[in-house]
């Protein structure tokens with residue numbers, strides 16, 4: 032496929048690995064923020080091919096994994112209403128709540144549907160005017176503009192039977208939270224290329240300066256990731272801490288202004304609980320008052336941002352999401368916890384570190 | 394979740410929020426919303442995420458990423 036295959040070329044990859052080896056003089060620890068990057072790194076074995084001086088830590092960049100348990104509980108309760116069609120992306124349907132998951136709710140008779148896009152949920156609301164269609168909106172800044180577009184379309188169409196359960200989260204506040212932890216070991220970041228495709232990367236310049244870390248906006252194919260690592264190591268070896276854009280074929284400094292404008296029209300920042308982490312100020316999105324009628328929590332009388340519920344005692348996903356443990360270090364990995372029977376969210380999503388290790392390393 | 398893939402725009406229709414087009418992913422066709430890419434034209438490659446185009450692929454930059462290696 033054009034713009035994909037050429038970034039998977041084995042020989043080019045080898046040349047990059049040699050180039051990294053040629054400039055590295057000491058150990059460095061880098062974090063890739065996005066679960067899509069984690070998936071590529073594990074799938075192509077990049078962490079095993081690069082020089083051993085480099086440690087790659089997998090960040091909390093899987094929106095499915097960080098959606099709080101109490102919101103999944105609310106989703107299941109809302110879905111149980113007889114006149115509700117509840118929809119979300121496929122991975123969300125299998126994430127464990129405190130007791131069950133949405134697919135089990137479906138098996139018990141709830142109308143739960145997988146959709147490819149929030150815009151498909153709007154179409155469902157148009158087709159089923161006698162039902163309430165609720166979309167479980169998860170994702171980073173890459174996905175939030177599409178949810179915003181769905182809300183704007185629903186408003187334009189005058190749909191009073193469409194709403195969202197909003198779990199959108201923002202990446203820069205999470206990066207700041209990780210860097211503010213005095214125990215963190217990160218020396219450089221590979222920032223998420225598709226988040227930056229929407230948002231640009233001006234926001235990251237303040238983070239790079241404040242915390243003195245190089246931040247490389249990086250794509251998702253093996254050559255992209257290797258080039259991102261190369262640029263990051265080059266800065267670290269030179270004592271620099273700047274923002275660089277590896278993924279320039281998609282990312283412009285100012286991002287996509289149309290998408291940003293729509294996101295700001297529909298949403299405002301709010302404090303958000305991250306599953307496995309903590310509440311992070313200004314790290315989530317909620318609907319502005321003007322669009323409150325599309326808020327499923329208001330429509331079905333639920334509170335927002337409740338205290339987080341405890342994870343299964345057998346699951347160490349919090350440590351996985353903070354990058355302090357690798358999936359195979361979890362005692363449940365591959366035994367009590369598998370993609371067929373996930374105990375925690377990182378075993379569900381293909382971008383979750385546990386699922387990536389399970390499918391590529393077993 | 395942040396999976397987004399490049400595809401080629403084959404047709405464009407509609408306006409504003411409903412601007413959309415047919416996009417080919419190596420021959421697999423999908424209807425994609427183009428509201429966020431008013432500048433997109435037929436024949437352009439765009440990055441598509443959950444049914445919406447979020448950026449145009451810059452062909453020169455795409456080439457440059459691969460050429461950069463020669464300057465190392």
Ligand code: SF4
Nearest residue numbers: 346347361368375385
């Ligand atoms: S392997 Fe399963 S139980 Fe262990 S941290 Fe990952 S999701 Fe949780």
